[in-house]
Amino acid sequence: MEILSNKKLTEIRERDVLYMWSQNDAPVSLYIHNPFCRTVCKFCAYRGMLPQYGDIETYYRKILPRQLCKYSDIIRSSYISSCFFGGGTPSLISPKDLKSILNMIPNFSNIREKFFEIHPAYTTLELLDVLAEYKFNNIILGLQSFDSKTLLTTNRPPVSENKVKFIIEEIHKRGMFAWLDIVGFINCSEEELGIFINDIRKACLLQPDEISICPNFYYKHSVANSAIRELNECLKKLSGFHLYKSEMSFEAIKFMYERKKAIRLVRDNSRVEEYMNYIDVNDRPDNEKQAILGIGSFENENRDTFSLCRVNNKLVRYVERIVSGELKYYFVNSI
Numbered sequence: 001m002e003i004l005s006n007k008k009l010t011e012i013r014e015r016d017v018l019y020m021w022s023q024n025d026a027p028v029s030l031y032i033h034n035p036f037c038r039t040v041c042k043f044c045a046y047r048g049m050l051p052q053y054g055d056i057e058t059y060y061r062k063i064l065p066r067q068l069c070k071y072s073d074i075i076r077s078s079y080i081s082s083c084f085f086g087g088g089t090p091s092l093i094s095p096k097d098l099k100s101i102l103n104m105i106p107n108f109s110n111i112r113e114k115f116f117e118i119h120p121a122y123t124t125l126e127l128l129d130v131l132a133e134y135k136f137n138n139i140i141l142g143l144q145s146f147d148s149k150t151l152l153t154t155n156r157p158p159v160s161e162n163k164v165k166f167i168i169e170e171i172h173k174r175g176m177f178a179w180l181d182i183v184g185f186i187n188c189s190e191e192e193l194g195i196f197i198n199d200i201r202k203a204c205l206l207q208p209d210e211i212s213i214c215p216n217f218y219y220k221h222s223v224a225n226s227a228i229r230e231l232n233e234c235l236k237k238l239s240g241f242h243l244y245k246s247e248m249s250f251e252a253i254k255f256m257y258e259r260k261k262a263i264r265l266v267r268d269n270s271r272v273e274e275y276m277n278y279i280d281v282n283d284r285p286d287n288e289k290q291a292i293l294g295i296g297s298f299e300n301e302n303r304d305t306f307s308l309c310r311v312n313n314k315l316v317r318y319v320e321r322i323v324s325g326e327l328k329y330y331f332v333n334s335i
């Protein structure tokens with residue numbers, strides 16, 4: 001999801017979008033968007049919108065099904081390498097509506113990597129049951145921080161450590177991998193840095209399969225140097241976790257930190273890395289020979305669902321947006 005200035009956009013017709021996909025010659029990562037959040041966190045780069053009464057049902061029973069229908073032939077005839085339900089807060093969908101949506105995706109059971117983002121305050125066991133039934137592998141839990149004061153100042157309902165532990169155990173019981181997202185709210189104080197490091201240590205004790213560590217993209221990070229040093233020291237001492245596809249070193253952490261990429265820890269005895277190819281696509285979408293088909297949007301002019309289609313080895317990027325009730329597509333002229 002991203003904000004684009006209108007200058008960069010040129011409207012295209014829906015039938016041209018569908019024709020382009022019929023010519024796509026790369027494996028496809030399917031992204032299904034959830035536009036809503038119960039509270040909008042001040043720090044969030046992907047923030048959803050607060051739903052009005054009935055919006056969630058309208059979206060999942062009318063708008064998204066209509067969109068999925070349009071793409072069903074494309075999905076059926078493409079090699080879909082992964083499917084990601086992101087947002088916003090996808091776990092706001094009811095288990096029943098989720099089942100209907102999943103039943104509409106052609107050959108869904110053949111998709112090897114399936115991801116779903118859940119918010120610990122808005123997740124039910126019934127939803128986890130549906131995710132397990134449809135063989136999702138990776139359930140991404142947005143923890144952000146264990147520190148309730150930090151969460152409250154970012155407009156996020158705090159969730160107890162016990163509840164996070166319980167959700168991870170329930171994900172594992174159902175045979176899925178549990179991922180934890182942590183944001184470092186480090187701006188300029190050593191105290192914030194201390195909370196961040198403490199969050200990482202606590203997260204490891206809960207034994208998730210993956211931990212995505214993101215220093216807040218928007219902060220100036222006047223403590224960046226000490227943060228990278230402390231992070232390196234902390235990560236080196238953690239037993240039972242390693243860096244995804246990289247040796248643990250000061251340089252590796254600095255590289256990801258400065259590029260605003262998640263620093264990904266993987267539990268040593270977990271098989272989650274066998275189901276993480278999507279991450280490579282997502283982190284380097286312009287380099288990999290891969291397409292991304294983003295489906296779903298609502299009336300939120302600040303956020304667009306983007307897609308990357310590959311035709312004759314050329315990369316075409318466009319966004320989907322609903323403007324005054326009407327679905328529109330725009331080419332992105334410059335990346």
Ligand SMILES: C[S@@+](CC[C@H](N)C(=O)[O-])C[C@H]1O[C@@H](n2cnc3c(N)ncnc32)[C@H](O)[C@@H]1O
Pocket residue numbers: 043044045046086087088089090117118119120141142143144181182183214215216217218
């Ligand atoms: C699209 S959000 C979905 C999370 C889910 N709605 C929740 O809150 O639990 C995906 C992740 O991006 C990360 N994120 C969002 N804004 C960020 C920012 N400004 N800096 C760093 N990471 C951020 C958070 O860790 C978040 O869990």
Ligand code: SF4
Pocket residue numbers: 036037038039040041044045046047048087088089119142
């Ligand atoms: S972190 Fe999650 S809940 Fe908070 S605004 Fe972002 S997407 Fe919504």
